[in-house]
Amino acid sequence: DAGVTQSPTHLIKTRGQQVTLRCSPKSGHDTVSWYQQALGQGPQFIFQYYEEEERQRGNFPDRFSGHQFPNYSSELNVNALLLGDSALYLCASSRRGTSYNEQFFGPGTRLTVL
């Protein structure tokens, strides 16, 4: 049983470019959350997808958008990249409808913006 997978593992972009990150949830999970983790900081909640809709959103600008597919996998898109977008982007999956909202994190995508 594969856990949460993310691709790519590393990515280098320049300011102003756009990037798409991908996540496949753990088998049996239907909810995907995205987090941004700057170096030395805790993960910051970006948004959560369930049933192909954005259900919750953190304090991130509209440059950050996402999508969830019928197979529960998800994408995170960031437009007009800024230097400050350099971070580890983590995807976490869980199963909605259970009282125990344990999240399983993927290994993350390290994004560097030059």
Add this chain to the structure above:
Amino acid sequence: GQQVMQIPQYQHVQEGEDFTTYCNSSTTLSNIQWYKQRPGGHPVFLIQLVKSGEVKKQKRLTFQFGEAKKNSSLHITATQTTDVGTYFCAGSYNNNDMRFGAGTRLTVKP
């Protein structure tokens, strides 16, 4: 706004000493989770606390949730080198919006 404060930021202990990290929220939490992140790794779920005053133990780890559901702590007894990493609390205000603390980085000297 809703946020979770975590202290201390760093803790360096001698192997065998105890370790505690604390989290505090200005508003009531619906639940709190604890995660451990090893250097270069990703957060790994440890436990979730839901009930007021709840205490849970996992071997040498003891987790507490305050009576007012605004604070929580993680205590490790007799630390080992395998305990090294950053410990995060993550509080939920509506079961979906999760706010992580800044983490406590634990180093253990053998």
